[in-house]
Amino acid sequence: MSDQEAPLRNGVEHKIFEVLPFVDDDYGGVIVEMKTPMDTKTFVAALRDSFEQWRLQGKKGVWLNLPLSHVNLVEPAVKEGFRYHHAEPTYLMLVYWIPEAESTIPLNASHRVRVGAVVLNHNKEEKYGSLCGSGIWKIPTGVVDEGEEIFAAAIREVKEETGVRRSIYLNVNQSTINIYNLTFSYIYLQIDTEFLEILAFCQTHESFFAKSDLFFVCLLRPTSFDIQKQDLEIEAAQWMRFEDSASQPITHKNDLFKDIHHICSMKMEKSYSGFSKKPITTFFDDKLGYLYLNKQEDMEQPIS
Amino acid sequence: MSDQEAPLRNGVEHKIFEVLPFVDDDYGGVIVEMKTPMDTKTFVAALRDSFEQWRLQGKKGVWLNLPLSHVNLVEPAVKEGFRYHHAEPTYLMLVYWIPEAESTIPLNASHRVRVGAVVLNHNKEEKYGSLCGSGIWKIPTGVVDEGEEIFAAAIREVKEETGVRRSIYLNVNQSTINIYNLTFSYIYLQIDTEFLEILAFCQTHESFFAKSDLFFVCLLRPTSFDIQKQDLEIEAAQWMRFEDSASQPITHKNDLFKDIHHICSMKMEKSYSGFSKKPITTFFDDKLGYLYLNKQEDMEQPIS
Structure with missing residues (x-):
């Protein structure tokens, strides 16, 4: 092509x-x-040259990842037509859609994902996490990180929250537990658990600016607890009788608490199936993931 | 206080x-x-003055919302110590944590949420959406928007995908359907559906830069279809016999497809319970939301 063969044209x-x-x-x-x-x-200058090439090559979306250290380039990029797409603490992602046709740029992440963990032991006691406000016990809850499995987040949250000194209360006399009347000792104790099921989940909106929220209620059972108890020769009083936890005023005041307790009651009677996890490869790109579905193992046993 | 009473001090x-x-x-x-x-x-100058006041007032997090039109302020804000938090096409949100104590600034949204919609009619036929690649039919899928209910997104996606001309195929002779050998007519037809259950869901990671993905498989039943059929005096061939859809090669190749078909088979035999929806108010802030849980209505009937 003559244009490309001529480095000099019109004297320039x-x-x-x-x-x-x-x-x-x-x-x-x-x-x-x-x-x-x-x-x-x-x-x-380089951006404009790049666009000339990308247009010739029929490119569609142009993603521009600007680390925090390149903040000086944000304003010029926007002035050249880029729009914000998403941001994380260390970078800003901008995007430019070249074709005339409607943009197929995927939407930004829209949901924050949280877990709440109910840990039931074989004595039908429920592990409660941190004391929230005055006299109200809540199940451990926390945010699922990017890239983290829901079931792994539930296990982590239980371990983290039970590992915080102030959230652990010990009943040294091993009697029936009433957390409100206990004199307790503090000790650092972490509970390892195994994930059983997602019992239910809840979607709400505008939980965080315009973002939506998905809250997964997970059922776990302790795996390390007995060993720790033997080592320490104590009974951990963060185990709360299920009936006591269900009778807290907040349980009656709040729909979600009521439903969780109702589901737990049914679960203990083996008359409820949540979703268990199953490793799979996915639809489109053969990625590894986890499918949560009703395996109905408990339902195979007669309902008591 | 003498300082505040003296607008002039040292001549300044x-x-x-x-x-x-x-x-x-x-x-x-x-x-x-x-x-x-x-x-x-x-x-x-105003930012520095503001920080003086906020520090005195014991303020913690400072959120700075910069619309795209204020892109000139991004670089100075970062140089004053702000970090990116999140961004949408029209604005960038930055944040600064004042206290010495560890930041309690919430994490950014981490998940994209998608739905896939299985629509089963009473003839145990499955509605398939758009033709994807050569001869492979997929269920309608799409992204759940910020602020959108999962069940509403499933209904919308079915309506949108069945509303696209090229995805609608009609079997004018009302015989058993084999979509591969049909000569079809095009018509614009939208299917209204009712949400029944979330059958299962799948979590994968790095689906979109570092963001994770939640894919909810929803079961719906048609509500407007019969009326439309009468009006048009035709049988819509986008209804695919369940056995035919299950025998597509892609169904056997892919774990998730296989599982969805297995679940649908069980569902048709009334031996599977997914999660139904229930409106609730939530834990902390009495927000309205939807809880998805196993209502087990179908399980109450004898399993056929």
Whole structure:
């Protein structure tokens, strides 16, 4: 092509394209990842050259990942037509859609995911986590991290919350537990648990700016508890009789608490099936994941 | 206090605090929302004055919401110590944690939520959505929007996907359907459905940069279909015999497809319970939401 063969045209040196560092994505677009510092003027020139090439190549979406250290490039990028897509503490992701056709850029993450963990031992006692406000016991709850399995988050939260000194109360006389009248000692004790089922889950909205919230109620059983008890020669009083936990005023005041306790009651009678986990490979891309479904193992036994 | 009574001290006019527009949040912090344009110099001065006041008032987290039009303030904000928190196309949210104590700033949304919709009619036929690749039929799937109920997203996706001309195939002779050998007509037809249950759900990771993915498999039944059929005097061939859909090669190749079909088989025999929806008020803030739990209505009937 004559244009490309002529470095000089009209007496001006033909432009050598200076493109930004990028990789192709799987959807006909490119991802620009800025690694080395760049002044805004060089950036804008390289960006415009890059766009010339990307348009010729029929590229669609252009993702621009700007680490916090490249904050000087945010304003010029927006002025060149980029829009924000998402951000994490250390970077801002911007995006530009080249084609005339409607954008197929995927939406940003929309939900925060949390777990609440009910730990029931074989004595039909329920492990309660931290004391919340005055005299109200709550199950351990916490946020599921990016990349974390729901069941793993439940196990972690139980371990973390029971590992906090102030949330552990010990009943040294081994009598029936009434947490409100106990004189308790503090000790650092972590409970290991095994995930059994997701009993139910709850979706709410605007929990966090415009973001929605999914709260998974998980049922676990202790695995390390007995060993720890022997070592310490004590009975841990964070085990609360199920009936006592159900009779807390907050349980009656709140729909979700009431439902969780009702489900737990049914579960103890083997008349409720939640969703168990099963490792699988997924639809589209053969990724590993976990499917949560009703395995109905308990239901196979006669309902007592 | 003498300092405040003396506007002039050492011959210099005492500084009048120029704070940025802010509102208190519910957690001891403030939210700054920039509405009018501001040059960077004025912004930095006002920000520093604001911080003096916020520190005196014992404020904790400072949220700074910068609309796209205020992109000029991103770099100065970061240089003053702000970090990115999250971003949407039209704004960037930054955050600054004032206290010495560990930050309790909530994590950003971590999950994208999607639905897949299985629509079964009373003839044990399954509605399949769009043709994906060559000869493979998939159930309608789509992303749940911020603020959208999971069950509503499933209903919407069925309506949207069946409303697309190319995804509707009609069997005019009303015989047993084999979608691969049909000569079909196109017609615009939207299917209204009613949500029955979430049959199962799947969690995967890194589906979208570092974000995780939750995919809910929903069971629905048609509500408007029969009426539409009468109006049009035709049998819609997007109804696929359940056995035919189960025998597609992709169903055998993929764990998740296999499991969904197995669950649907059990469901048709009334030997499977998914999670139904129930409106509730939530734990902490009496927000309205939906709890998905095993209502076991079908299980109350004898298993056929």
